Amino acid sequence: MTQHTQDWLARSRAAVWHPCTQMKRHETLPIVPIARADGIWLEDFDGKRYIDAVSSWWVNLFGHNQPRIKQAIKDQLDTLEHVILAGFTHQPVVALSEKLAALSGLGHAFYGSDGASATEIALKMSFHYWRNIGQNGKQRFVSLENSYHGETAGALAVTDVPLFSTTYAPLLKENFRVPSPDSRLAAVGESAEDVALRAADALAALLHENHHDIAALIVEPLVQGAAGMAMYHPAYLQRARALCDQYQIHLIADEIAVGFGRTGTFFAYQQADITPDFLCLSKGITGGYLPLSCVLTSDTVYQAFYDDDITRGFLHSHSYTGNPLACRAALEVLAIFEEESVLARNRDTAARFSQHLSRVAAHPAVRHFRQQGMIWAFDVDCTRHDFAVAFFSGMLSRGCLVRPIGKTVYFMPPYIIEEAHMLQLVESTCAVLDNILAGTDAYQRQESPLP
Numbered sequence: 001m002t003q004h005t006q007d008w009l010a011r012s013r014a015a016v017w018h019p020c021t022q023m024k025r026h027e028t029l030p031i032v033p034i035a036r037a038d039g040i041w042l043e044d045f046d047g048k049r050y051i052d053a054v055s056s057w058w059v060n061l062f063g064h065n066q067p068r069i070k071q072a073i074k075d076q077l078d079t080l081e082h083v084i085l086a087g088f089t090h091q092p093v094v095a096l097s098e099k100l101a102a103l104s105g106l107g108h109a110f111y112g113s114d115g116a117s118a119t120e121i122a123l124k125m126s127f128h129y130w131r132n133i134g135q136n137g138k139q140r141f142v143s144l145e146n147s148y149h150g151e152t153a154g155a156l157a158v159t160d161v162p163l164f165s166t167t168y169a170p171l172l173k174e175n176f177r178v179p180s181p182d183s184r185l186a187a188v189g190e191s192a193e194d195v196a197l198r199a200a201d202a203l204a205a206l207l208h209e210n211h212h213d214i215a216a217l218i219v220e221p222l223v224q225g226a227a228g229m230a231m232y233h234p235a236y237l238q239r240a241r242a243l244c245d246q247y248q249i250h251l252i253a254d255e256i257a258v259g260f261g262r263t264g265t266f267f268a269y270q271q272a273d274i275t276p277d278f279l280c281l282s283k284g285i286t287g288g289y290l291p292l293s294c295v296l297t298s299d300t301v302y303q304a305f306y307d308d309d310i311t312r313g314f315l316h317s318h319s320y321t322g323n324p325l326a327c328r329a330a331l332e333v334l335a336i337f338e339e340e341s342v343l344a345r346n347r348d349t350a351a352r353f354s355q356h357l358s359r360v361a362a363h364p365a366v367r368h369f370r371q372q373g374m375i376w377a378f379d380v381d382c383t384r385h386d387f388a389v390a391f392f393s394g395m396l397s398r399g400c401l402v403r404p405i406g407k408t409v410y411f412m413p414p415y416i417i418e419e420a421h422m423l424q425l426v427e428s429t430c431a432v433l434d435n436i437l438a439g440t441d442a443y444q445r446q447e448s449p450l451p
């Protein structure tokens with residue numbers, strides 16, 4: 001690293017408080033400076049390149065420097081960059097709302113700027129709906145063990161990641177938590193579907209007992225992402241839908257991470273053949289270009305707010321609601337899906353990457369190798385408490401950006417991943433695992449993990 005880059009990184013550490021980070025760690029773990037990006041590659045100031053195998057925190061779908069999305073934003077920039085959405089409207093927001101409605105079977109798109117805001121919107125709308133129809137007792141929410149729905153105060157109260165939430169417990173509303181249908185919990189002889197149905201039984205018991213107090217159940221359909229890519233059988237969603245109908249409880253599908261083709265279908269809930277009452281979208285919605293989130297809901301919910309009384313309306317707003325540049329990027333993402341048969345192409349891509357990864361799956365330290373659409377994950381049987389940072393560092397020095405969650409390693413690459421990238425990821429993963437397990441990795445030797 002040049003002196004110039006090192007000086008610049010010291011300035012970055014002083015000026016920028018990084019997300020989800022104990023900043024003191026960066027005394028020894030270098031921050032990675034990114035100068036530019038193209039396709040699957042990130043490039044630092046010294047020309048070193050990294051495969052973006054986490055899609056820049058799950059937002060990028062079609063690679064960096066994507067010509068179509070870039071052009072769409074440039075065109076929009078010459079027309080209308082932003083306008084207030086209260087009382088005003090514009091073409092991109094209308095076109096996007098119509099397209100999302102056609103794709104989901106829900107409508108009345110309500111916009112925010114990030115995933116956590118979408119969660120807040122869905123929770124508040126559900127709560128307010130029950131008030132508006134005179135069921136004031138329905139005030140609490142149900143989420144799954146190991147759920148993640150964002151980190152603002154409302155969203156954190158339905159998030160079960162103690163590392164993120166314990167400190168703030170006094171600020172958080174007390175909600176209900178039910179067992180996760182995570183298929184790794186299968187006992188000997190049990191199938192993934194058995195685990196899902198067992199978890200659904202626990203949900204049924206809770207709803208039976210407490211439905212008068214419950215407004216909504218919020219789930220991440222098929223894959224619980226931040227908990228470590230816990231995957232589960234769609235039978236859970238079917239039972240959950242039926243139970244929510246039976247007990248008059250909303251089903252909120254948080255597809256912030258799994259929407260836009262990530263699990264193989266356009267929306268993950270489609271694999272269970274159900275429709276939720278609320279659908280939260282963000283992350284991939286703009287292909288990783290601009291912050292945008294959206295909540296879609298049913299006519300029934302919408303009608304309960306439609307009234308002469310202003311306070312029965314949904315009085316919630318964000319300054320950048322429905323930003324035209326972001327909506328235009330999202331429209332281009334949808335056009336790419338339509339015109340380039342993305343879901344079919346992903347099926348082929350996923351099959352090839354799975355085949356290459358069979359080498360990783362067969363590694364003696366690998367447990368619970370799993371895949372759903374364009375997400376791959378496995379757990380590592382290793383006693384090193386610093387496994388995540390050691391693995392991250394090892395992969396980084398081999399030109400791969402992979403950020404384990406605890407002892408779970410996952411790949412969530414942009415959909416444009418090619419053969420050569422797959423091979424580099426597989427080779428690197430096997431080599432880094434071997435080094436870590438042998439205690440011969442750079443991090444263990446207390447060397448700078450970066451060359």
Ligand SMILES: *Cc1c(COP(=O)(O)O)cnc(C)c1O
Nearest residue numbers: 114115116148149150225256257
């Ligand atoms: C990332 C994520 C969120 C929060 O989105 P932010 O944009 O980070 O606020 C919520 N739910 C799920 C399932 C997510 O993966």
